[in-house]
Amino acid sequence: MKGILLVNLGSPKSTAVPDVKEYLDEFLMDERVIDYRWIFRALLVRGIILNTRPAKSAEAYKTVWTDEGSPLIVITEKIQKKLQKLVDVPVEIGMRYAEPSIETGIRKLTEKGVSEIVLFPLYPQYAMSTTETVIEKAEEVRKAKFPNVKINYIQPFYNRDIYIECLAESIKEKLPENFDALQFSYHGVPERHIYKTDPTKTCNLNDCCSRESNPSHQFCYRHQCFDVTNSVIKKLGLPKEKVMVTFQSRLGKDKWMEPYTDETLESIGKKGIKNLAIVCPAFVSDCLETLEEISVEGKEQFLHGGGENFHYIPCLNDEDRWIEVVKTLCEEKLNEFYLV
Numbered sequence: 001m002k003g004i005l006l007v008n009l010g011s012p013k014s015t016a017v018p019d020v021k022e023y024l025d026e027f028l029m030d031e032r033v034i035d036y037r038w039i040f041r042a043l044l045v046r047g048i049i050l051n052t053r054p055a056k057s058a059e060a061y062k063t064v065w066t067d068e069g070s071p072l073i074v075i076t077e078k079i080q081k082k083l084q085k086l087v088d089v090p091v092e093i094g095m096r097y098a099e100p101s102i103e104t105g106i107r108k109l110t111e112k113g114v115s116e117i118v119l120f121p122l123y124p125q126y127a128m129s130t131t132e133t134v135i136e137k138a139e140e141v142r143k144a145k146f147p148n149v150k151i152n153y154i155q156p157f158y159n160r161d162i163y164i165e166c167l168a169e170s171i172k173e174k175l176p177e178n179f180d181a182l183q184f185s186y187h188g189v190p191e192r193h194i195y196k197t198d199p200t201k202t203c204n205l206n207d208c209c210s211r212e213s214n215p216s217h218q219f220c221y222r223h224q225c226f227d228v229t230n231s232v233i234k235k236l237g238l239p240k241e242k243v244m245v246t247f248q249s250r251l252g253k254d255k256w257m258e259p260y261t262d263e264t265l266e267s268i269g270k271k272g273i274k275n276l277a278i279v280c281p282a283f284v285s286d287c288l289e290t291l292e293e294i295s296v297e298g299k300e301q302f303l304h305g306g307g308e309n310f311h312y313i314p315c316l317n318d319e320d321r322w323i324e325v326v327k328t329l330c331e332e333k334l335n336e337f338y339l340v
């Protein structure tokens, strides 16, 4: 029997500082997130970051937490429930970090008799800290605990027409009438990650990412962010001069992809952009990074820098058109089981 596992990043189990600390420990000790040798990662994460960050992050989580829990998990559950109504195989969710884990998700499916799983990492763009770490973890769990289960993975879908169509429609509906600029803010990654995961060694993190084609594009997060932006603005008929791409949520002292979202928000008001719309297409569901970092902090930065109207465009969340896309991508992979 077949089944579907939707995998998202995950959140702490509560906003209590020890729970946030446990979550950050698992997240930041992932070698595909902080890619230093174990001893240096442990010194940085356990010796420095976990001393202060959990309390600060817990305060931020408190501002977005709902009665049902973390927005990211609540929204992923809503996607699951809606998808379940459209397909005739069991659908479960699993988180890369914390609970419900990928193992919990696979276990629930196997208890329903599932032995062939389509696993959907809910990230449009490939990075070692997105799709790659999900697949690595799922394979580790499968080999150790469910050796008889087959898993078929859905690949990054940043360039799929159905996704672009859906995102463009969603943005169009939510765009305010008057805006001076539309900012696409993607979660950043350290530049080193892009070089590291480029098997072709042809990405120069410069003009190459915006070229029409280059062998590195399949593994270049930066290219995939530009590609989503270009495809969406083409569909919306927006002039390039009205659009910006920036990268948010950097952590630590490494060089992350630029331009940075926060610095841009602080400076564009003075350059004449008074009415701003902003969207975050690295996330399919709203989460701490959109609801707090962009909608609250980002708005303050923009207003502080001389901006006047800040309009946050929510993620696809559980919009029906997005659930249809999820269904189509899952069905494609479900059907592949018949071919092998």
Ligand SMILES: C=CC1=C(C)c2cc3[nH]c(cc4nc(cc5[nH]c(cc1n2)c(C)c5CCC(=O)O)C(CCC(=O)O)=C4C)c(C)c3C=C
Binding pocket: 009, 010, 011, 012, 024, 032, 033, 034, 053, 057, 070, 072, 123, 127, 129, 130, 187, 188, 189, 190, 193, 249, 251, 282, 283, 286, 287, 288, 289
């Ligand atoms: C969308 C893709 C994501 C990438 C790429 C990514 C990389 C990345 N993140 C950190 C550090 C943190 N991220 C945090 C939160 C967070 N990150 C993503 C997604 C990506 N991260 C999401 C969806 C969330 C929100 C989770 C939620 O519960 O809502 C956090 C925790 C919050 C905080 O303390 O700021 C950290 C830390 C690194 C180092 C990294 C490197 C590639």
Ligand SMILES: [Fe+2]
Binding pocket: 203, 204, 205, 206, 208, 209, 216, 220, 222, 223
């Ligand atoms: Fe590139």
Ligand SMILES: [Fe+2]
Binding pocket: 187, 249
């Ligand atoms: Fe992150």
